[in-house]
Amino acid sequence: MEPTIIRISESAFTLSWESIIDPAIHAYVVEANALINLNPFPGWIENVPAFHTLTIFFDVRIAQQHQIDNLYFHQYIRDVLAKEHSLNQTAKPLITIPVLYHPSVAPDLECAANSLQMDIDTLIQIHSSQIYTVFLIGFMPGFPYMGILPDALVLPRKDTPSTQVPAGTVAIAGKQTGIYPHNSPGGWYGIGQTAMPMFSNGKCFLHSGDQVKFMPIYE
């Protein structure tokens, strides 16, 4: 599927596919991201994937030296997306994240289960049996937006966000699940806690396209 190409600033343009949150559409984002990383143009800096878009940031000075303009970008995108790459058929490895699902570390586990009209064990079982796609990292360093959450667990974001969600909180909201890398305010429901660091020493643990499963651990 061909994306639309929009110039969003002097130093970035965005490739956009169908505007829905769906791993099948996100697969195009992941593919394009990999191909551009393997075949960068002069001045290319980085790509920022999201749900249905890939934004490409570049150095304007270098690009201008190579006379890179909108026409060049269109041709470049057409050419690079047509390339085959050997990673195409390789299945992404599954990343397992150990989670302690317990009210003592998860501030909203009980009230989330109540709102969803199920017992805590059922909530844990449903949340931890799904394989999630990491759509993007955003909101704060290392925060992964993952989905799709099973319908049975869908809750709207909190009206009043918590002022302090502890680092390591595994949370849900809407059709997404995420992990707070640092203490922060947040509007998602904290249902568990992981000791696995999402961001440390300038490195992000998860990346767009990763496949993730949560593994309940018990004290």
Added chain:
Amino acid sequence: MSILIIKPGFQTTVQDLGRVGFKKSGVPESGCMDKFSSRLANILCGNNPSDAVLEMVLHGVEILALSPLVVVFSGGGAQPVINKQLVPFNRPVFIPANSTIHTLPYHEGMRLYMAIGGGIDVPLVMGSRSTYLPAEAGTPCISGSILAIGKSSILTENILQQLAIDFHTITFSLWGYLPQHTAINSKIIRIMEGPEWHLFTLNAQIDCVLQPFTILPQSNRMGYRLHGKPLELIEKVEMISTAVTKGTIQITPNGSLLILMADAQTTGGYPRIAQVMETDINALAQIKPGDDIHFQMISLSEAMKVNAGLENLLHNICKAVESKFL
């Protein structure tokens, strides 16, 4: 060589030209909000334009020089004073060890940049010295903080040689860059149509460029909140989050404008009505809460010409300094 922060004022942070290549990890660029002033200050004391400087919001700062230094002040928002002498902007100044720098209120601008010959030498985090606490990047500038200064370049050494009468006397150079301060007086901010421009009503599009907007007090390095006529969408949209960049003007659900700045989140889901051109982000950095701005529409190619003009100006200033002192 080093300096001691005695009083940090409203907000003083170490910044350089930003952290590049980490947006995909949710780490914004950060860096100097007014990159024209910061680079100018660096160039005039013989530094690399990308060296780390102090960015000081408004006045009330007190710094002790623990060693002899060459410094340049640029931008606006505060009037620097050294050992009771008013310091001119945009020219190198030699200050002896144990000099105290104060900053007083100033009528124009919002952010004062202090470049020190040798650059501020704090640890690099993800390739940059810019402060961004959520990623544990940055050295605090609070009362008692001591900041190391790096080794001077040959250019800085030569500037110091020519400038300093001896090691005890504050000396202002006779050369520098005019105008007096680079806090651009213009309150006209040039913008390009945003990706969701066409989702807004005709009235919203017209109001965007005709109406004044006031900078609200809660504006900061993450974003500027504006007060003004609400701008309406043709119909309500549920946007899916996508990557955003500094200078992006989002419209929040109640129709108000939010301009993303250096420390803004890397992704967002509000509709984007317009994009501030790169050069005018520097101008925005110097506009105070309570001030009014007007937007003016320009094309991408016009924006790129203006930006290139600014780069040429800085390049020429750099060459002029080099030809005089190398």
